[in-house]
Amino acid sequence: MYLLSSPWVIFYLESVMLFFLLANLTDDGLQACVENPDFFAEACDTVEVPGARLLSRYATLGQYDFVVLVEADSAQTMSRLSVVLGANGHVHVESMQAITAHLMSEREEQLIRGSTPKQQIDPTQAAS
Known part of the structure; x- marks a missing residue:
């Protein structure tokens, strides 16, 4: 069991992206689960998917x-995983990024003090 206040755990959680993958069975997925309860x-x-x-x-x-907790190295990787799992698992997928409460409170404190947290550049959003 990890203690969430451990510095190593906080560093680890801040160095990867966490997502909740929310899934609903399609009609084909429901039929597959009736035939094989372990299908999903x-x-x-x-x-x-490399990186997930x-x-x-x-x-x-x-x-x-179904709800799946996923660790991914980028939003693009999570997007790929959503497509692959949606096709293989016969599910409609919605993804939701999660950040730790520690990281959230740290950023709020920085905003209150007037400094901004380091911004990460998303290569898909960068202008050429």
Whole structure:
């Protein structure tokens, strides 16, 4: 078990991007799960996208059928993972980026003091 206040854990969590992948089964996915209850788990196990790692997955009640916690090196990698998992798992996918509460409070403090946090440049958004 990790202590979230550990400096190593905070550094690690700030050096990768975390996402929640919210998934709903398509009609084909529902049929596949009826035939094989482990279908979605197996689809998750076979998905390979360089720079992305599925940390945990949950079947849920409510608006989404599954929630998956994903670590990715970029938003583009997460986008690729969403497409691949959507196709292989027969799910409609919505992705949501997550940041640690520690990082959020640190940035709020910087804004209150008048300094801005370092901006990361997204190469897809950079002007040529």
